[in-house]
Amino acid sequence: MTTPTIAIQDATTMLGRELKHTLRFPLLLVGTILVPVVMLLLFDCILGGPISHGLGAAAHGASYVDFLVPGILVMTVAASCGPTAIQVNTDMTSGIIDRIRTMAVSRGALLAGHVGGSVVRTLLATAVLTGVALVVGFRPKASLVDWLIVAGIAAAFAFALAWLSAALGLAAKSVAGANSSTLPIQFLLPFLSSTFVPADSMPVGVRWFAEHQPFTPIVESLRALLTGAPLGNNAYLALAWCAAIALVGYVWAQAGLRRRYPAS
Amino acid sequence: MGRMNTVINNATPAAVSVSGLRKAYGEKVVLDGVDLTIAEGEVFGLLGPNGAGKTTIVRILSTLIPADAGTVSILGHDLGSGAGAVRSLIGVTGQFSAIDNLLSGEENLALMGRLLHLPASERRARAAQLLERFGLVEAAKQPPATYSGGMKRRLDIAMTLMGRPQLIFLDEPTTGLDPRSRYTMWQLIRDLAADGVTILLTTQYLEEADQLADRIAVLDRGGIVAEGTPEQLKRRIPGAHILLRFADAASLDAAARVLGEGLRDDNELVLRVANDGGIRSLRNVLTRLGDGVAVEDLSIHTPDLDDVFFALTGNPSKEQTQ
Numbered sequence: 001m002t003t004p005t006i007a008i009q010d011a012t013t014m015l016g017r018e019l020k021h022t023l024r025f026p027l028l029l030v031g032t033i034l035v036p037v038v039m040l041l042l043f044d045c046i047l048g049g050p051i052s053h054g055l056g057a058a059a060h061g062a063s064y065v066d067f068l069v070p071g072i073l074v075m076t077v078a079a080s081c082g083p084t085a086i087q088v089n090t091d092m093t094s095g096i097i098d099r100i101r102t103m104a105v106s107r108g109a110l111l112a113g114h115v116g117g118s119v120v121r122t123l124l125a126t127a128v129l130t131g132v133a134l135v136v137g138f139r140p141k142a143s144l145v146d147w148l149i150v151a152g153i154a155a156a157f158a159f160a161l162a163w164l165s166a167a168l169g170l171a172a173k174s175v176a177g178a179n180s181s182t183l184p185i186q187f188l189l190p191f192l193s194s195t196f197v198p199a200d201s202m203p204v205g206v207r208w209f210a211e212h213q214p215f216t217p218i219v220e221s222l223r224a225l226l227t228g229a230p231l232g233n234n235a236y237l238a239l240a241w242c243a244a245i246a247l248v249g250y251v252w253a254q255a256g257l258r259r260r261y262p263a264s
Numbered sequence: 265m266g267r268m269n270t271v272i273n274n275a276t277p278a279a280v281s282v283s284g285l286r287k288a289y290g291e292k293v294v295l296d297g298v299d300l301t302i303a304e305g306e307v308f309g310l311l312g313p314n315g316a317g318k319t320t321i322v323r324i325l326s327t328l329i330p331a332d333a334g335t336v337s338i339l340g341h342d343l344g345s346g347a348g349a350v351r352s353l354i355g356v357t358g359q360f361s362a363i364d365n366l367l368s369g370e371e372n373l374a375l376m377g378r379l380l381h382l383p384a385s386e387r388r389a390r391a392a393q394l395l396e397r398f399g400l401v402e403a404a405k406q407p408p409a410t411y412s413g414g415m416k417r418r419l420d421i422a423m424t425l426m427g428r429p430q431l432i433f434l435d436e437p438t439t440g441l442d443p444r445s446r447y448t449m450w451q452l453i454r455d456l457a458a459d460g461v462t463i464l465l466t467t468q469y470l471e472e473a474d475q476l477a478d479r480i481a482v483l484d485r486g487g488i489v490a491e492g493t494p495e496q497l498k499r500r501i502p503g504a505h506i507l508l509r510f511a512d513a514a515s516l517d518a519a520a521r522v523l524g525e526g527l528r529d530d531n532e533l534v535l536r537v538a539n540d541g542g543i544r545s546l547r548n549v550l551t552r553l554g555d556g557v558a559v560e561d562l563s564i565h566t567p568d569l570d571d572v573f574f575a576l577t578g579n580p581s582k583e584q585t586q
Contacts (some may be wrong), residue, residue: 006381011379016366024366024407095362102326103427104352105379262330 007106014113020088022121028083032125035186036076037132043068043196044136047076051197062227066140069133070222071195073150074215076129077122077157078190081165081182084118088169092260101261102214106258111166111253117157118162126154141228153235156242157218161185163249170256189215194223214241272307275389278337279302279304279431279462280325285334287320288536294320296486298334302464302479307457316465316483319359322435325464326356339430361416361438362423363408369419370395370404370481394422395503398452414445421452429464438472452476468568497572506539506549509561518557523549533560541566 022028043051044065052064088111091097097110130138142150164184172178192206193199193215199207210216217237224231287295294317302308311319323329325336327347336343338350363372370391372449378386395401399419408416417437424432436454438446453476457463466474467537473480474494481491490497510516519535520528526537539545541564553559 009381010379013375016378017367017375021366023383086364094365095358095360096364098328098358099327099356099362100379102351102354103376103379104348132363196312 001051005108007108009022009107010109011112011116012217015116016108016113018087018113018117019120022117024127028087029121029125029150032076032079032083032121033128035079036072036125037128039075040068040072040129040133040136043072054201055198062229063137065137066227067214067223069130069138069140069197069218070226071190071193072133073126073129073154073222074157074219075190075195076126077154077185078161078186078215080118080122080125080158080211081168081185082179083121084114084165085169085182086160086175087117088114088166089172090174092170093175107257110257114166114169115159115162117159118165122158123151123155125256140226142226146225149235150222153218153221153238153242156239156246160242160245163253165249167249167252167256170253170260189213194221195219214238216243217241277304277340278302279306280308280337280464280511281337282325283320283335285321285324285336286332287317287324287329288332291524294486295331298483298486298488298489300481300491302462304462305457305460305464307453307463307476308465309473309480310483311468311470311473311480311573312466313468316577317486318468318483319435321483322356322358322433322464322466326433327351328355336536352427352577353430355424355427355432356423357417357420357432357434357437359439361408361420363416363419365408368405368407369400369411369422372408372419372423373426376423380427382426389564390426394425398422412445413441414448417441417445417449425456429461431464432456434463434465436466436468438467438469445470470573482573482576489576490572498567500572500575504538504540504566505536506541506546507563507565508537508549508559509533509537509563510535511558511560515559518555519559522552522554522557539564568585 048064048068052067055064055067080250084160091114100110164185168181169178189197193210193213195215199210199216202210217234218241220234221231221238224234278301280300282298282300282492285295285298285300286293299319300308300310300321310321312316320329324331325338325343326349330344339353341349341353343350355541364375367375373391373394374387377391398421400415400419400422402539403411403415408419411419421434421437437453438449441449450472453463453465457476465473465476477494479491479493480497481488483489483495490500492500503581508519508521513530513533516528516530516533516535520526523535523537526535528535537549539549546564550559
């Protein structure tokens with residue numbers, strides 16, 4: 001067998017392993033779904049009334065639930081960071097990765113399963129969230145092409161965050177530390193973006209941050225595609241951010257692997 | 265130290281040859297010039313206290329980390345340039361069970377089979393055979409969380425054997441096991457050795473090295489301080505003796521007079537007499553004592569690897585008096 005064939009075979013094996021992990025340990029998926037669902041219900045049903053009065057022009061005439069759901073979908077993608085970092089760190093601390101490293105397995109496969117598994121889990125979670133959103137009154141105005149672009153951006157963001165989470169999982173000393181290190185991505189960044197309220201309603205300093213961090217253009221892209229608001233250059237900004245995060249995450253993760261296995 | 269090199273004849277080529285191996289983490293020198301030769305089919309015991317560098321040697325030889333200096337050849341491949349070839353010939357069972365806790369025992373074996381690129385039919389046959397051999401058939405579908413410590417180690421070794429390795433590293437395979445599991449593991453290692461597999465076994469248990477290893481190297485503070493068969497090592501420590509304990513000082517005096525030799529301890533009422541512990545020499549001592557001297561207790565001490573170990577790696581009591 002040639003080297004690329006083996007590399008693909010090994011990566012597929014490791015992906016199959018990670019998908020099996022998800023079946024055996026459904027909390028990896030349930031946790032990613034539960035938090036965004038709670039956020040959706042909390043903001044829509046409890047805080048939605050007063051917030052919708054202050055939405056103004058930012059909503060482009062949409063109801064608060066329509067404004068909110070695209071942001072919740074992006075938050076769902078971000079929620080996958082925890083399980084991914086935990087899974088990578090568990091491999092590193094349990095010794096299984098050392099065992100695999102002493103076998104003639106392609107080096108790229110060591111993290112490929114985690115990244116692929118994370119993207120699959122995330123897309124499943126966002127599909128479930130979309131279903132829940134439809135039940136609570138979300139009425140998207142998207143065409144099939146819009147939906148495909150939404151899925152593409154979500155997958156790109158999931159891929160980028162998976163590499164970043166893998167790097168965080170490699171850098172952490174313990175499973176608990178791995179999970180904690182992803183909390184700013186899961187919670188802080190969504191709140192300091194246009195996920196729940198428009199950025200221009202925020203105090204000046206926070207607003208500047210919200211407008212220049214990755215979540216806002218990604219949320220705005222999905223919002224535009226799903227509610228029919230003008231897209232502007234948000235989709236390009238979103239993809240550029242995804243590419244940058246993926247690159248940083250990938251390089252950092254490879255450095256983490258090299259720190260652990262300097263020989264190869 | 266330099267005189268300890270074992271001569272390997274041409275009939276049994278070296279499975280592992282290591283020379284001048286060095287490794288330091290920052291200022292801390294872990295390995296300071298280690299030389300080792302392991303013949304094919306041999307069970308080689310690497311014996312040393314915690315922190316002696318045993319695991320570091322295993323990590324280097326199993327291609328996980330590079331050495332700072334030295335040359336290593338494994339089954340004819342240079343470790344520096346042929347790590348990939350080495351990986352397909354070795355199997356490693358580390359100090360902690362390296363199993364996937366979310367997969368069943370059977371699935372763990374299947375995962376190894378896939379990563380070894382075995383065809384599906386061979387994967388299944390080999391897994392079934394190993395589950396049978398290691399007494400894991402009933403637990404095959406269970407997650408390892410339900411396994412005992414001994415079962416986890418057995419699964420770990422079964423995973424190592426999926427690839428039919430020619431050289432196996434067993435890093436402290438019985439640490440933390442109960443006596444019964446340890447005995448089972450010993451039997452298993454003997455079976456592997458009988459199959460002709462070369463084994464590098466690290467342990468901090470002298471008895472284990474004595475039981476299993478054809479040859480032993482004692483590692484202390486990053487260097488090999490002794491190497492040889494268990495018998496050769498034991499011979500390096502003289503001092504087979506018997507201890508005679510008496511009920512009173514008068515008997516001790518009488519015995520010391522009759523035997524005219526040995527070290528006496530008047531507080532403990534004990535006389536220590538050089539003696540190889542054989543029936544003939546024991547009878548000789550007892551005959552000389554005769555019926556007149558009442559011996560309360562007699563114990564025979566032959567040097568074991570513990571004596572060797574403490575003598576070579578620095579006896580704690582000796583360190584205190586320094």
